[in-house]
Amino acid sequence: MKKKKEGQEKETSGSGKHHSKEQKGCKEKGIKYKKWIFWTLIAVIVFNITFYGYILLSPGEDGKEKDSENRESLTIGIEECTAPALLWIAEEKGYFEKEGLEIRLKRYKSDSQAMQAMIDKRIDLCVVSDAVFMAESLKRYDIRILSTVASTDDGLFLLARKDRGIHDPSHLAGKRIGVQKDSSAHFFMDMFMMHNKVSRSDVEIVYMPDAQLVEALSTGNVSAGSVRHPFVSDAEEALGENLVKLYAPGIYTNTLNLVGWERMTENDPETIRGLLRALLKAEDIIRKDREEAFMTVSQQLEGNSISREFWENTDFEVSLKQSLLVALEEEARWAIHYNLTQADEVPNYLEYIYFNALEDVEPARITIIH
Template sequence: MRDKMSALIVVLHLSLMIVPIFWSSGCRQRIEPESQSPTLKLTLALQPSPTSGLIAIADERGFFKNRGVEVKIGLYPSGLDSLKAVMRGEAQLATVADIAFAGKMFEDPSLRIIASIGATVGNQVVARRDRSIQQPSDLKGKRIGYSPGTSSHYFLHAFLLTNHVSRNEITTVAIPPEKQVESVVTGEVDAVSAFDVYAFDIERRLGKNALSWDSQNNLDYQWLLAARENATRSPEAIKRFLGALVMAEAFILKNGDEAKAIISRKWDIDPGYVSHSWHQTRLFVSFNRSIITSLRNYVRWEIQRKGKTEDPPDVLNYLHTAALKEIDPRLVTIFR
């Protein structure tokens, strides 16, 4: 019964998750460069990855300065770690996957989503061929690493269901995101459910000994901008921040190659990986209804895996659409 419920959750998610992406610059309200005084300050925690590309562009091209906001950026190994920094009061904003955000909704009701700033596929299950693994069914009896509470965790769950491998038939090993590469390269685990950026590095280091499968089944997860409620009570800095990201989106549409170079340089990411991930990463500023769909599905999964008995939180209470709506109402397609 439990496996059937898990399968239903994944199927619902696969069938309902549709991310509307508007690439035409004609769909965007022009954000005129302007300099406000005084300059406002924000602290931001993020995982350096192509999904945080709008922020790299806005910072390097001077769009934050242009909009009158000074952004202090702290780097973290995952979106979950970035969100935890906000929860500890170390930063005002964080970039985080919708999956990780859903897991923390139970813990901190003051969390708020400010916008979606991208979507991506690319998470992989990467295995070592020398551990007698040639196909997903060979994972039975093996040690598989994952990072709890992150997209690595959820997509391992979905991958096992899709390939008819029971959780009881494997040994799961919890590892921090920053150890995903070393855990499988050193042989601590036989396979790992890895973020795309780490999967790319694993495949590079293991060479022909690496075997990988797409664990997302072409299902996007959204990269969100999140804060605590108290940060939204004085929203001017957040509005300026979002305005700069809209300018960055317009820049990317016209300057793709330069944008890739900036992201690679800013986050110190292998240019080969940025090019590899470019076709599966979409950078945009929006507040779309699919955020609600994905959060509800992830919350159901969270309740199931932790055996919670309380009612699920109302995801609508975690959405702060006002700031983006003031920038451009057309970017908000959630109507209460």
């Protein structure tokens, strides 16, 4: 029994040595296989970096970088007139493209239409007056002013018919006055009448779109109208010597502003910075040669809605001025007072203005205390 047991132990010992050799061989094969996998992965990674790096960074046929696929594509709604001149020039000169942006300017008959198109998600941004922005801000919180792009205190007028006995502001009493509701012209009309001591209760206000005001004046449907450029020149042409032009420079500074969504300021601030850089370059064109810039805008508009008077009396400047904040607050109080809105308190407009982009690009252009 003892010998048998010893024999079994020898067999077991021999078998253990055999298994040990097999295990050692398997381990060596496993290590070699892992090394092969490791170096294969390294080779694949190096190849991908080299190949795709070449595709992304290699110049195109014209020697320029292939960045078109990476450009941010945006549609900006603007009124078809002289006012958004900086955008017309930036498009014509290719400044948007140089900032890596693919911008499409969509034309509208009024800034109110452009604002509504943005609210309806048909466009990404819009350029509108402070009054149009104010009216929308009393309904929602998620819109932001990114920058002012134009301003004037001499772009709105009370136009009237001489044959209705109107020669000065006091003659407006008892007359029908046409105006687009919730617009800069609407706010100006009330400021104008207040300035000239004409009571609102002494006139009949008729609301209608800007584009219909000239026809209403021409046909006599209204005796006067609060009109802005570019419709002023149309009215002058239609009524000729029968037109009386009443105005009061300085009582209201009307601004035109680039407006976007709050989410854009949170998710894509670099695109906003690129937009502002492009507009600042366009501003330089106007500063260096205002006449050449006017011709550029005229060509973009193909002769439509061009106002030399408006051009000469307007500052085309990228900015965020304290006067903008004051105007928004005054307009909101006005809208609430005359029950033009369901809102009952003036918003904190510091929360509706996006400062960061302009602070990064050209901080001296900001005078709003915030």
